[in-house]
Amino acid sequence: MDGGGGLWGAPPPAVESLLDAPFSDGWLTPPPPPPPTLSGTALFGYPQGSFENFHEQDLAPLTAQEMLALQPKISIANTGSTGALQGLSTSSVTLDRPAADGYNWRKYGQKVVKGGECPKSYYKCTHMNCLVRKNVEHSADGRIVQIIYRGQHTHERPSKKRIKVCGGLSEHLADFSGSVDTSIRSQSDYQDYCRNPIVSNDTMVGRLMENMEDGDEQLAGSSDSQQEHDDEVRTDDRAAADASANERNPPA
């Protein structure tokens, strides 16, 4: 995406909802608690985090079952906004949505690492005096496989009016962002999101729709207990975490 004025552009609201709603906790089967060693690192084995991740290129690696489950839902979600998916950029290098965690991020670099199979994007928090950085690593198929937070935010999340996420659930997201630590989502919620669709996409979307209707209250609940861990860099854990993530969601 060619940013220009917005951190993450303006994905169709419905799809935004699909993607961001899973950050709310407490839906679908209770996920296993995130390994403490994953603090500051989010692992991904499933398209997530952004509308862009759901364009055809990124759906490709999904299993047929997942495709069947996902695409119709997206289509339904986009009812009234037909062509939304077609309007997506086919560029899949930078596909995550850092702003989805409630903070504003500016991409300051991108590097292809690991033999060119893993493009890695580097983000800074745009808040002045905030030195938090975030590395987003993509798999070869464009899916986010890992997010690494570096440092701690020295400020509150931007007010919802300033969060440059767009569309229907953006306000929900903003509220959610105001109540849940960024990195907590990066860990448990993202992981939950990674797992849940595999459990049941129907359920996932159903919950999503519920979230859309129920609003902030469902989004508000979260634990702050992990916050103190969240922004620490635990690069030592990356390998193990990555391995475990791959076990759960082996790359396509």
Added chain:
DNA sequence: AGCCTTTGACCAGCG
């Protein structure tokens, strides 16, 4: 006008 992404270059750490 402001803020963003893109992208090549530069720098530092490591084997």
Added chain:
DNA sequence: TCGCTGGTCAAAGGC
């Protein structure tokens, strides 16, 4: 010391 790799900078261009 050299080469590789990963992280950052900064100019250019877009919205």
